[in-house]
Amino acid sequence: MAHKVIMPKQGLQMTEGMVSKWLVPEGGECRKDEPLFEIETDKTAITIGAPENGTLLKIVALEGETVPVAEIIAYIGKLGENADALEDGTETKIPEPHADAIKQSYSYDIGTLATETGSKFLTTPRARLRAMENNIYISSIKGSGPEGAVIERDVNEKAGARKASPLAKKRAELNGVSIDEILGSGLGGKVMTSDVKDMEGDIKETLIPLTSMRRIIAERMHSSLHEMAQACHRISVDMTAAAALRKYYQETAGKRISYNDIVLYFTAKALAAHPYLNASFTEKGILLKKYFNIGIAVAVENGLMVPVIRDLDRMDIIEISEEATDLSARAKAIKLLPNEISGGTFTVTNLGMFGIKSFTAIINPPEAGILAVGEIQKTPVIVSDGIADAIAIRPIAEICLTYDHRVVDGAGAAKFLCDFKSWIENPDMLMKNGKA
Helix, strand or coil: CCEEEECCCCCCCCCEEEEEEECCCCCCEECECCEEEEEECCCCEEEEEECCCEEEEEECCCCCCEEECCCEEEEEECCCCCHHHHHCCCCCCCCCCCHHHHHHHCCCEEEECCCCCCCEEEECHHHHHHHHHCCCCHHHCCCCCHHHCECHHHHHHHCCCCCECHHHHHHHHHCCCCHHHCCCCCHHHCECHHHHHHHHCCCCCCCCCCCHHHHHHHHHHHHHHHHCCEEEEEEEEECHHHHHHHHHHHHHHCCCCCHHHHHHHHHHHHHHHCHHHCEEEECCEEEECCCCCEEECEEECCEEECCEECCHHHCCHHHHHHHHHHHHHHHHCCCCCHHHHCCCCEEEEECHHHCCCCCCCCCCCCCCEEEEEEEEEEEEEEEECCCCEEEEEEEEEEEEEEEECCCCCHHHHHHHHHHHHHHHHCHHHHCECCEC
16 A cells, blocks of 8 residues: 655644655655655755655655645555556555456446436546536546546546646746646657746746745744834944954864854853843743854855854853854755754844945844844054054954844943944953963
């Protein structure tokens, strides 16, 4: 008996998922627990293993399709089993070339259609339903199922549904092309990928379907801006001492740390001194959090992920660097676990590597703030030795704090930035035992 492959539930809040990639082709061999397909949820992408050994008889949900939790997305069974019969709700054992064996192996309904003939023949419930919807006499359809049974596919073809390969369907959908408008070059007029490509030259607009990730990002960012009283402050930070700190770890510990690792370390220190930025607004009051789980925004293909470094305040800079490097790499490879992208209390996002000097970030609910770090640029600044002023070239980073004004007042946000600037420019203030 064939096995149904369903959309798995990953996390309590998951209601649907998108099949982003099939790792085994239709007709390919599946091994239990080995990677079968990848799904994309509202938070991450996950590789799912095969539930059973066997052959991937039929893929029901194509790549790019969003499917509710527990809905059938494929069938696994023995080589040669009838996948179309599976979808029509029938038994799946391969019939022998004898009529009696066929009747015993398949539980097709023997239906009587109220037609001018009143004849009886093998058909499936879904085939009869589609025939009624399209006002078609089933008796006029040549069945392709066992013993000539009429199945849903036969009715769809009779109704004019176009045949197309899975890749052609996906490419047409991504490019906003109607399969019905394409002249197929395949067997029986089947639309192939090359046929869709030929049509793309005439397309001046392309509709890209929303992935689950993009839909959730859009909903959350829209909700964030409309439900929070978001305001922002900016400050320029001299990163000279941070550069010296990087050199110190390279020479003394052989560790390469990034400017962002240093930013994360001092962010946690500033949050500890200004707890209202490590909080959330609720209907009952302001929820102060005595743990510091800082999210790091990571750009991934077609979206954004925010893995969370938990209890970052308990780590030194080297530990922060190792954790951030690991989480960022697995985020880009879509290998994060659900618990690694939840529970954040504050977020740091850095676009300096793209040459962005300064930008305003949107808060990630239910957090109360997000720190946006721009590119470090060599900038002429006025320095003083207490006697005279002079102009010097210093590495300056523009830092922007977006905060929820319902939780934090402007003065409180300003003090947070002032302390952050003071400590990152003078790290010796927070050095302990020669180690930050």
